[in-house]
Amino acid sequence: DTAVSQTPKYLVTQMGNDKSIKCEQNLGHDTMYWYKQDSKKFLKIMFSYNNKELIINETVPNRFSPKSPDKAHLNLHINSLELGDSAVYFCASSQGWGARETQYFGPGTRLLVL
Amino acid sequence: RKEVEQDPGPFNVPEGATVAFNCTYSNSASQSFFWYRQDCRKEPKLLMSVYSSGNEDGRFTAQLNRASQYISLLIRDSKLSDSATYLCVVNNPSNTGKLIFGQGTTLQVKP
Numbered sequence: 001d002t003a004v005s006q007t008p009k010y011l012v013t014q015m016g017n018d019k020s021i022k023c024e025q026n027l028g029h030d031t032m033y034w035y036k037q038d039s040k041k042f043l044k045i046m047f048s049y050n051n052k053e054l055i056i057n058e059t060v061p062n063r064f065s066p067k068s069p070d071k072a073h074l075n076l077h078i079n080s081l082e083l084g085d086s087a088v089y090f091c092a093s094s095q096g097w098g099a100r101e102t103q104y105f106g107p108g109t110r111l112l113v114l
Numbered sequence: 115r116k117e118v119e120q121d122p123g124p125f126n127v128p129e130g131a132t133v134a135f136n137c138t139y140s141n142s143a144s145q146s147f148f149w150y151r152q153d154c155r156k157e158p159k160l161l162m163s164v165y166s167s168g169n170e171d172g173r174f175t176a177q178l179n180r181a182s183q184y185i186s187l188l189i190r191d192s193k194l195s196d197s198a199t200y201l202c203v204v205n206n207p208s209n210t211g212k213l214i215f216g217q218g219t220t221l222q223v224k225p
Contacts, residue, residue, distance in 0.1 A: 031211070040217065041122075041199070041217055041218055042215065042217055043158065043201070043215040044215070045212055045213065048211065048212070050211075055211070056209065056211075056212055090157055090158070094211075097211040098211050099145045099146040099205040099211065100146050100163070101211060102160050102163075103160070103213065104160075105157035105158050105159065106157060107156070107157050108156075108157055
């Protein structure tokens with residue numbers, strides 16, 4: 001009965017590889033997000049989709065590409081992985097898009113690039 | 115200046131103590147304020163929203179001072195289970211659904 005789930009939980013890979021992280025929410029929410037939490041613990045928004053439409057696209061390298069096949073799923077594909085991509089990536093969802101929406105986070109995917 | 119600033123701590127307090135965390139934000143037009151809690155190696159979870167009039171939820175009290183652009187969280191009668199990182203969160207007024215997270219303040223409650 002997990003609300004927001006992510007796979008895989010851990011990802012260890014070599015520089016230059018391409019990898020994907022999947023996210024699914026069963027809350028019936030319209031909005032989904034990808035965040036990156038670096039080693040200094042700062043949590044920063046990367047992307048957000050509302051009803052499958054991209055509404056936030058922060059200044060991230062274009063090696064990162066989100067895809068939302070439907071409202072319940074938001075995947076993140078990363079090309080040509082670099083050492084600096086090592087971080088924890090959190091998916092989140094909220095009922096709608098607005099200032100007062102509570103965001104529900106997935107358990108995170110710990111990415112280590114060697 | 116960072117958009118949301120917090121003292122990272124750690125704050126080490128004995129059980130039963132009262133502890134207060136502060137947070138400042140840079141954009142006076144921000145409209146929504148929250149405290150999230152993040153346990154070690156876990157995801158952030160909403161602890162409470164912060165309203166202009168201040169609000170209380172059990173042992174937790176949140177206050178907002180718009181004039182000083184300052185948010186606080188007070189925890190009374192600290193429990194061991196309160197040990198976590200507390201994230202101050204503010205919305206971006208030019209993109210209302212976008213949340214800006216502080217670095218977090220780490221609390222360790224000792225027996």
